[in-house]
Amino acid sequence: MRILVTGGAGFIGSNIVSAIVEEHEVTVLDNLHTGNVDNLKDVKSEIDLIEDSCGNIRSRMPDSGVDAIVHLGIPSSSPMYKENPLLVGSAINDAISVFEFARDAGAKVVFASSSSLYNGVPTPHREDAKIGVTDYYTEARLCIERIAELYHELHDVNSIGLRFFSVYGHNERAKGIYANIVSQFLWEMQKGEIPVIYGDGEQTRDFVFVKDVVQACTLAMKKDIFGVFNVGTGESHSFNDVVRILNSELGTEIEPQHIENPLKNYVGHTLADLTRAGDVLGYNPEYSLERGIKELIG
Structure with missing residues (x-):
């Protein structure tokens, strides 16, 4: 497959790129805000790297030959949004740009969501739990999940949202x-x-090592479905x-x-229920x- 990874020079993105580059043609789109090209030093000669924001995806990636998009180019920490609430709008607009590109290209999307959506919800956290917004960060994440659902319902764009729990690991x-x-x-x-x-x-x-997150993402890329799944350890x-x-x-x-x-x-406590991710994706941390x-x- 030809795969576009937004945020591919960042923490999670670079780990995914390194894992998939041998079997796929990979392009990375990253504005390098919290990413670093050094994270890709071992695979730099094997990928195409575009230094730009997701909002410019359609002008920087005019070729519609992309099969899948892994959208990780989203500010990923609640304090970032507290310091700059305007990130909510830019994160949402960037997501719309990504889904518009996917619609034009006929590509599926795997995108990062967050366990922060479960703040205040009793553990273990299931994907069908009633969730709400508790800060600017969760507003952005929840809205992106809703946008994904709209593009599936209105334009048949398949996407999988992965609610990452507390991810740690190399390249952070x-x-x-x-x-x-x-x-x-x-x-x-x-x-x-x-x-x-x-x-x-x-x-x-629920602390999850980045290699387990890579596993979840690669499994999700193989599916042509719509859904949201937890990614943790249980x-x-x-x-x-x-x-x-x-x-x-x-x-x-x-x-x-x-x-x-x-x-x-x-957030007091987080704990992922992995039943759905295991049954549908085959995810096993x-x-x-x-x-x-x-x-x-x-």
């Missing part, structure tokens, strides 16, 4: 302060610094657990600093948190 450095807490704690503790945890540290996340761990595992792997004994949580609408951290450090 360029995200800086927006990186997953696993990576941020790791970087701090490798320098002997003390990680800071909001509250008592018993908040939990297990949750507290922030205290993360520090404990990191200490074990690093051979350190660093105690975290606990401070009062300054954030409104803070392989990485426990311990295994993922070991490979990340290794």
